[in-house]
Amino acid sequence: MEAFSDGVLAVAITLLVLDLHASAAEPETLATQLQRGWPSFAAYAVSFFVIGVVWINHHAVVNLVAHVDRRLLFYNLLLLFFVSTIPFTTSTLAEYLYPSHGASTSVAVLLYGVSTEGMAVAFTLMLWHMTRAELTTRPVTRQQANRAVLRFGVGTLVYPVVTLVGIISAPTMLLLYAALTAYYAFEQTPILSDRPPRGPQAT
Amino acid sequence: MEAFSDGVLAVAITLLVLDLHASAAEPETLATQLQRGWPSFAAYAVSFFVIGVVWINHHAVVNLVAHVDRRLLFYNLLLLFFVSTIPFTTSTLAEYLYPSHGASTSVAVLLYGVSTEGMAVAFTLMLWHMTRAELTTRPVTRQQANRAVLRFGVGTLVYPVVTLVGIISAPTMLLLYAALTAYYAFEQTPILSDRPPRGPQAT
Amino acid sequence: MEAFSDGVLAVAITLLVLDLHASAAEPETLATQLQRGWPSFAAYAVSFFVIGVVWINHHAVVNLVAHVDRRLLFYNLLLLFFVSTIPFTTSTLAEYLYPSHGASTSVAVLLYGVSTEGMAVAFTLMLWHMTRAELTTRPVTRQQANRAVLRFGVGTLVYPVVTLVGIISAPTMLLLYAALTAYYAFEQTPILSDRPPRGPQAT
């Protein structure tokens, strides 16, 4: 399961770069093109780390799996489906990030929100199914399982809020995604833990 | 064999996204572009899960292989060849999905049918050769082998029928592919089983 | 070494598909576009199996490696460099396959020849270095090593001949590549063998 998932994550994260381009045929200097193209660069960097954090968490979850059933494979495929849409929703967001695009900016923000919310829901389903169907490498208490699902499930509530902020200001939304990503990247709580998050244990 | 195959499947499934695009340079709003572009989104989603199900079944089959010979590698390469055509046949299908394109819609449907039929035939050849040449991890009775080949071989008969439906209505064909994919994704029968399909055993 | 190489091979083989396209915006029907585009389809299929055979042989060679040194990594990187040029040289060959392009067709043929010859030379260097520097899993006699290097080294002589044929007739060159690929795909001789090629042993 991991080789294919890592492959899709690696391809999706690297395809993001195809949205960046500068051309000597443009009348503007390169410096001007780069300045004018900041939405593409900002969206690129944020989406890179959004997918990167999915990879870090996916890796941690897959390491806990002892048995794989069809339903887990399907939830995993659902996660990868939303990941694979990120290059499209990122480039669309970059296209419409300037507020001058009016309602289209909100549509682009919603579209990006669907990608990230879909990833969060699919990831929570994976974790929930893994712990309920006893597919983990070591026994998991109901309390541990609930805490893990709750912790990642919170993401499914956070992304809609961030999307709402994006409808008011799309650049602020990108900053919030960057902050969320930094938080998840450095957070040290093991996924299946007895203790509440932010405890002193190392991953 | 698996790393390369997983790589090709992962790249092909992720390249599908390159057919989705929206541009602020278009006179239409983003919402209108997305509505008008529904064939691309529908074809994208269906092809993603078509390749996804190939991956799930490929993974299950490869796990049964103990020895690999040249012929198995060649059949596997043939499977990957048809998989790698999916981004092209999907984008062509999306281009011509509207019935207003007349005969070209039928050609696009046939082209898509060749990709999926090719995958089904190559997959059946792999399974057939594996069981005949005794390349599996555990002994397979002739009865088990026949049942497995028959079960996947049925796909080689189903796809032409689905393609015929597509010549009448291409969108209906996409719905049928979606239904077939959901069926294969959730089906629980082990690939080499003594019992008839739909038995109570877990994979 | 294998995961990265498999990755490059998988990406290169799948990127080939980006050269295939059909558009509803063209004035021609899809059938006409497909007919007119046959050089792209032919070049695509041939290059897919050329890279596929590199993968099969690469896999067989890597399985014989017990120790990896810097020089082997470098020869491997050189092999991957030429593999990674194949999507470009294939699309160029397809662009100029019609003889009406005159001298440019010969240049396209030469370019394609450089890609395949580069692969053959790098592959032979890998095999030669592996056997001389005793990096293999089991001891290799000088005779076995010579035979293996000779056998793959023959490829470095065959490709220039095929390229010369291509300067006279580019489509005939594609057919010859297809024939060579089929030969290498099905050939059963182990890479390090005491016996002359075409012996009865299974790989």
Added chain:
Amino acid sequence: MEAFSDGVLAVAITLLVLDLHASAAEPETLATQLQRGWPSFAAYAVSFFVIGVVWINHHAVVNLVAHVDRRLLFYNLLLLFFVSTIPFTTSTLAEYLYPSHGASTSVAVLLYGVSTEGMAVAFTLMLWHMTRAELTTRPVTRQQANRAVLRFGVGTLVYPVVTLVGIISAPTMLLLYAALTAYYAFEQTPILSDRPPRGPQAT
């Protein structure tokens, strides 16, 4: 950690080829197009081996890792971020390599410098954190750790110098990158060594 990293490296190195193209629709012959396009080919070849050497060193470093913590994953992700920008900075460099582009050439050179400098810094951070946080497979003396970090840290000083040269002459910069790459590809010093670099030991 390695499968995903290898995937990103493999995709980034292979996407470079998308910047090479020749078209029969151009009024120029293929030979003329290839001559005029030499900056693309030079930049392509140099970037291929720049990423290739990152892969060789990354592979050597990852083999020394016994435990992975979140911070190491983050530094690794940072390395991959800069690697993933290489297809963009390479194509931009190729676009503006001709000195006739004036100040834009310097901007393109700086952009390329940011990609390579970012890789060198992230790689040094990985190595520094690995040795300090005792994540290596065998105990590392402070002296060995300092020497390894110093050795790779030198790269973080070399790239800015090479970039300065590039502002005077961009093609000379490409030649310097090629020379650096050849040096790193063939250098035999183990990453964690007691002895000073260039000793007689094999890797």
